[in-house]
Amino acid sequence: MIITDSTNGEATTESWTPESFPIPNHWVYADFEQVFENIPLTGLKIPQKEYQKSGEHAVVDQGADLIGGYTNDSNKVLSISRPVIVFGDHTKCFKYISFPFAPGADGVKVLMPRDVVSEKYAFYASKSLRLPDRGYSRHFSFLRKSKFPLPPLNEQHRIVAKIETLFSELDNGTESLKTAREQLKIYRQTVLKHAFEGKLTAQWREQNKDKLETSQQLLARIQQERQARYQRQLKNWQTTVKVWEENDKEGKKPAKPMTPSGIRYPAELELTDLPGGWCWVEYAGLCEQIRNGISAKPEGDSGTKIFRISAVRAMEFALDDVRYIQNIGGIYDQYLLAQGDLVFTRYNGSRNYVGVCAEYKGDGTHLYPDKLIQTRIGVPSLSSKFLEGAINCGDSRRFIESRIRTTAGQSGISGGDIKSIPIPVCGTEEQEQIAIYLSEQTSEIDKMVEEVEAGVRRAETLRQSILKKAFSGQLVPQDANDEPASALLARIQSENATHAVSANKTTNKKLAKPRNKEVRDD
Template identity: 40%
Template sequence: MKEKIIERGSWSFKNLPNSWSWCKFVDVCINVTDNKRKLQQKDYERTGLYPVIDQGAEFISGYSNDDGLLHQMTPPFIIFGDHTKCLKYVDFHFIQGADGVKVLVVPHFNSKFVYWALNAIRLPDKGYSRHFRFLKESFVPIAPMQEQHRIVSKIEELFSLLNAGINALERAKANLKRYRASILKAAVEGKLTEEWRAKNPPREPAPKLLERTLTERRRKWEEEQLKKFADKGQTPPKGWRDKYKEPVKPDTTNLPTLPEDWCWATIDQIAFYLHNGLSKKPNQVPPGYRILRINAVRPMYVNLNEVRYYDYPNDDIKSFFIEDGDLLFTRYNGSIELLGVCGMVRNCIHPTLHPDKLIRIKVLLGYPISSYVEFASNNGFSRKHMVSRARTTAGQTGISGTDIREMPIPFCPLNEQKQILEIITERLSLVSNIEELIDKSIQRSSRLRQAILKRAFEGKLIPQDPNDEPASVHLEKIRAERKSNVDKKSKKPPRKKAGTA
């Protein structure tokens, strides 16, 4: 008969120092999970007398005032998330969260030592399945008792230094985020180029540029109308030019004053094309045309690899293929931070469609206006306008084409637009590079944490003391004590039956 393979946690080493011993998990930890006293997540309070501990990532997940739910054992405890594999060390009384929480106590060893050991075990990853079954089949390396205390002290010393470094990196990252925001704010207010502007007068002030843009807008409309008449073999009727719809002007009532030679404009004034995409549900896999997912668009970025596939249709869809320079706005999104954000299409090599949940516009006069509008629409009062227009219908938060048309843009001269784009590109690129370095350092610190634990439980983190009582001796004492307790229970005289002499 084939021997059953037992899945359990593993270690990257097998050999231990002579004074150490491997010990079964069930001989180290006692499962004291209380299946009666536990609180459902829906009953958590934001504040209260007693903390609720569950298997979630947050150390304390909620509170309750019900002292009848307090765990009855004496701390400290080790909490293990059956689904999440999350480990927590709890040295106070708490209320157990419902489902997936395993509460462990360590009666015969240093509980912090065991806690760190459990953090070092590599358990099989079964997704959101249950993992305690693998943990309880595992073995734990046990050091002499005095060495356990010294190892815990060293681990906490090193982790304290590591945490201080991580906190410094996180503060630096937060400062970079504020710096980025200040650059973008200064750019749309004209403060970023204030000194440059004093030395570089505009070749064409923004109001004049806007006039030229409006003239080009009308010319394109007339060109489009004439083509429609020609395609139908018709002669343009009298007064056909009067049907041109003037673009909406900006409502400057609550908008700030801009620098000299700047002016407020709307997307409607500087764009000649604004359309929704295709509404038919695409497929996850080929064949078909590539069509963008809604999450392809992020502020100032379009990820052309975030695609699904649209069945080859019989009808004409050529007007739905995106092109370099197109601006895409998110029409719907569950997150207000990502609703109405804009990204520009760049380096689009493969024919790619856009879906109904993305609104596509084409800006008049091309670069740099298209890049400038991409940047401006995601910041300042332009962004505030979009957020203010968000509305929820049928559980979806969205904006409309009208909201985009009416978006105010702080319009500046072309040479200043180029200068702004050059400055923010340079500075934001520097910020991104520093953030990447910080993220890599944080990731390295996570690996270093595991390396410290590995050395600790190989017995290599601190020197061995030959005077320490070997773990095997301590284990023998525990076994003897357990046997003695069992013998005492078995020797108890039988209880007399009621009514007998």
């Protein structure tokens, strides 16, 4: 059972009760200290900014990957005589480590199973725990409060062997599903690339060649539309400023619309040849606004909605992935998104998510943080949906990836990089045809991806079911000849008592050490 803190809805260690279930009579429930020794790491932890891409020694941290980085500092290496369990205090990640390593600095706990506990049994038992989720807060206190079902040592070995046999079969199936998922991602990118190189609409263009604009005509029309839109905005701004002045300049002066930068061909880049009626342009020339978001920190569970960075993925916008910020007096209203805005990720821990964009389709009540970049299209005949697809594939995406810079584990791009993205554009009717073709093809891909994801979820559910049976005594048969777990527990308690007496003697010797006599001059 989990009881939450009424102030923030999060579980507290004091109120949390570990989950337990019936176990065989010859098993016992053991406390954390009876199963693990928490290894001191004083002076060993390596900050993430000091990780190397290669080196003599592996760095193991609380991230999802088994190895977070490398170091050449032998003084930071933890030499272990037996495998250990590395626990991520923030991430709740468990890792089974059987080689010398340097611990990462943030949130790493190294746990050595007691002599009477199988290392792999302790690892799988830990992974079966249902610890509360406190986001990036710490979780070690919950792990220390947990109870561990402890069978006889021989039965522990049988349980581990059975788990690994079943998991091996699951892993083979899951690996096939993940391979299929990656192939579908590649296929999706291929479809998008073909769409925005004009290949999907080649037949349509042949059938409508007498109606198509030339590339020069397309560029001229886009420039004309952008300038006409700017003139309308400028006129509206002048009217708004006049009203502001008539009201004794109350409040902040209305912001002047951004002067169009002009439609520019990215001549210095090597880009894919486009068919007739298409052309490459720099993104800045298509936009009337490109701006970073709010740097103020969100707080509380009420106020104006502001997106998390994770809300934006390539062509996907999670409208419910929000926090809240106090927008008293509408001080942040200028950062409210509008339908059709394309929003980019500016920073992320993963390069794959940097510079991706998605079209905002919300109701205009959402703000965006500093690590996202809002762009607003200033050419009415260019569809935001079309541009969203074009930016996330082909030469446009490759350009973004070439501009990504990584500092202290965070990858990012600038607003200037966004402005310089090369964009393939075509006429309005062809954009509509591309939308139809993409809708048909990507919907089929999405169905296949969902089937694969459902298979991965079923495999994970089965994995958890195996662990639950394993640690309730239902996975392998019991052997009456095995030494009961109570005897193991008694040995653990005896060893702990011996260690405690030894430690007290050492402490007492240190305290009883005579002081050097003071030399006085009489």
